[in-house]
Amino acid sequence: MAHPTTQPARGSALFDRVGPREHGYNMRQVDQFLDRAREYYDGWDSALPPVTSHDVRTVSFDPARGGYDPRAVGSALDRLEDAFAQRERDELIAREGGEAWLTRIGRLSSVLRARLHRAPGERFRRPRRRNVSSYNVQDVDALCNELLRYFEHDEPRSVDTVGRAVFRGARGQDGSEENQVDAFLERVVELMATID
Template sequence: MDIQRQIPASFDRVQRSQYGYNAKQVDQFLERARVSFEAPAAAARPVKSADVRSVSFDPVKGGYAAAAVDAALDRLEDALARRERDELVQASGEEAWLREIGRLAGVLRGRLHRPDGQRFRRPAKAKVRSYNTADVDKLCRELIDYLEEDTPLSVDNVRRAVFRPAAGRDGYEESQVDAFLDRVVELMAAID
């Protein structure tokens, strides 16, 4: 795969009065990713799919348009996940990859099969922002169907999931839901 086709040389910028991603930070990260992808042995610290999934950039006025950067990062993450899968299969065999997928799927299923309204922690503070439980539970039921019934679901649907806000104990703790969904994306990227 040619990384240049996955990531454009530059991105459109938002208007000077709007916020976008810090262009310098984006460019530096993508250069690290390019070196890591094209010559992994030459990379001081190779970029992995998990690094792409967790990277964040400071908001600045007149920065890169977030949607375009996010789409490129999604393609990069998928490419790195495929490479990581292929490297694991080559080094340890397909059985090792299947065991890893099975282990991760088992961990995720444990939480997915909890009853609606009980899948994630509730925030400890009353006024803190949280995710609407019904929205999160709906996505969790779709994930069960994806994992167990082979119902089609795009990894991008999970990456782009948006939940209505809730307040405090009326919703699920955002950080726990986000961490769980990161693992779901890791699994889906490895499978697809």
């Protein structure tokens, strides 16, 4: 059960917190990342290391008792990622023109669609080690089929549902290699965030 924070996070961000015995996100880490992202986005300090939509999409926080509710932070990060992706697209178009943006999108789309067109069960590697955790092949294929319909038949699909996809577990060669599936889905989310 989430409980409201007693004070807003730095930078006026206000998130719900989990109960005192539950684990949420480390509040200091979340606040620091959001402050850094805001400062970079607003251009307050050009010496700051850049923050990209990829950074927002892949950031992780340590668990902490009584920390921020992960769902509330996740929703804020989704909106922030969209803002960064939009700005990155606008900057690319301003710097190199609309053709450059279309070329970039086209290349990424071609690579992703080529993998989606592989036969079910053969889209991703199978782990070599016997007892390593992997993703259920049928679950992965089901999402891939939905993505094909999104890319080729304009079937509606939320970028958030792809970014938060959950698959049943498998063991070794009975499943798809987790790292390869995760890397692929990260590129799909990148493309969807850019074109939506």
